[in-house]
Structures are given as C-alpha cells and as structure tokens.
Amino acid sequence: MDFQMTEHGFTHTTSFDTLHVSGDETYGFRPYQLLVSSIAVCSGGVFRKILKKKRISFDDMSLSADVVRNVDGVNEVTDVSLHFVITGTDASESTIQKALDLATKNCPIVQSVNKSIRITETFTLIK
Template sequence: MEFVMKEVGFYTNLEYGDLHVAGDEAYGFRPYQLLVSSIAVCSGGVLRKILEKKRLHIEDIKIRADVARNEKEGNRVEAIHLHFMIKGSDLDERQVAKSLEIARKNCPMVQSVEGCIRITETFELIP
C-alpha cells in the first residue's frame, strides 16, 4: 500500500476505491475508526464463517463496538468491547459462545493487537 499526502491527511488507491484517512473526520476516516472497524468486521466475518460451517441458520449479525481511549497517553486505544447481536432461528447459546471463542483465536486483527488492546466480546441471540 502506498499513501499519498493531501492538504489534510492521506489517501491510497485500493481495488474497491480510494481510502481517505485524516485526523479530521471532514477529510476522511480517522485512524482509530479504521482500527476498530478492522477488528470488529474481522471478528464478525470469522464468526459468520464458523456459524455457517456448523450449519446454524444466521439471518443477520450486527456488531456494536465500544472503545476506551486513554487521553493521557496520546489518546491510545486501550480496550474494545464487541457486542454481537445475532439474528437466526434455533440458535444454541452454548454453540454460539464456543464459536465466538474460536473466532477470537482465528481473527488475524484480534491476534495482531493481542496483549496491546484489551478485546472483550459478548453476544445476544435475536429470534
């Protein structure tokens, strides 16, 4: 990836399109938003694949990400809590909990920040 400076922030060209990144939301995505998004979406994608392999019927997954930042240390991201709202039929809570554990171990983004950012996960089943 190559990033090019613009008046405020940077951009890069990717297959899907241009990605604009800046500290000011008026000019692009903020870096912490991309960090949190990559962790949440990676976790959700891995979880979805695991649930599908277990032949569990999933209609929808929504993920709420709550972020704790430390203003005294450069506003660093210290913790991310992911809450998965999983809609489906005949879902077994124990199977979903086990699948979430497996997803955590197999999500490259979560594993990349392991030990640096505290990641916690919860879920609820929506019939």
C-alpha cells in the same frame, strides 16, 4: 500499500475506491476508526464463517464496537468491546459462545493487537 499525502491527511487508492485518512474526520476516516473497524469486521467475518461452517443457521448479524482511549496518555486505544446481535437462530447460547471463542482465536487482526488492546466480545440472540 501505498499512501499519498494530501492537504489534510493521506489517501490510498484501490480497485474499489479511494480511502481518505485524516486526523480530522471532516476529511476522512480517523486512524483509530480504521483500527477499530479492522478489529470488528475481521472478528465478525471469522465468526460468520465459523457459524456457516458449523451449519448454524441465522437470518442476520450486526455488531457494535465501543472504544476506550487513554486520554491521559497519547489517546491510544486501550479497550474494544464488540457486541454481536444474531437474529433468527435456534442455536443455544453455549453453541454460539463456543463459536465466538473459536472466532477470537482465529481472527488475525484480534490476535495481532490483543497483547496491547483488551478485546471483549459478547452477543445477544434474538430468536
């Protein structure tokens, strides 16, 4: 990946669009937002793939991420809590939990950061 310095941060251009990254969110995504987004979306994508592979049907999935940063340090991310809401499934909570555990083990981004960032994943089922 190549990044070009701008007045307020850096950009990276892909075939899809240009990513603007800045410490000031007025000018782009803040680096910690991209870190948390990477963790959340990777985990969600692997989770969705596992549910489909196991033929666990569902109508929709959303997720939210809560972040804790160490304000006494360099404001590093210390904890990321992901909460999935799965709508329209007949699967049991134990079946979903097993799939989520498997997703955690197989998400490359989670596995890349889990020794330095505590990651917790929970879910709610809406039938």
